[in-house]
Amino acid sequence: MFKRIDHIELIPTDIEKSIDFYVHILNFKVKTRKMVNLADMSPLKEVVYLELGDTVLELMSVENPSLKSSQPWITGYRAMALEVEDMEKATKYLEGKGVGITWGPVDLGNSVRAEFKDIDGFDIELRQWK
Known part of the structure; x- marks a missing residue:
């Protein structure tokens, strides 16, 4: 279905x-x-x-779009996640393009996770699965 x-x-x-x-x-x-x-x-x-x-x-x-709340823990969608093959390479690439990593990378055991924001402040997660 x-x-x-x-x-x-x-x-x-x-x-x-x-x-x-x-x-x-x-x-x-x-x-x-x-x-x-x-x-x-x-x-x-x-x-x-x-x-x-x-x-x-x-x-x-x-x-005239309304602005997103500055509060990170609100009801609704929180982030979009992109899977990456190599976290270090992905974060260095983004930083080289002027995109700051806002959290991580952090090893979570089964994966490595980091976050950054798009130009409107929408959270985007990077995930490298092990």
Whole structure:
């Protein structure tokens, strides 16, 4: 019946800056980009689907988006996680691109985990499974 998570939706403050971050820093590819002109979908203006492997991220451009809470432990989605083959290589790559690691890397026994934030402050986890 249920197969997999199809996609995750994010509402960035600036869709162009987010596309640049996810494409040029995290190597996502633009799958589809389209303007939205439906009265019942207002204030939605544009959607962009980005792919990384078999994962799809949908960026949604809306008029006057509300800012994300600064509290890290709120009800709802907390983070998106990206699996990496080599944690040290991944964290050094991100730091070389000016992306700071906000937590870790920490060895959890069965995996190594680290976290960073995208340009809007959304938490992104890195996970290297052992």
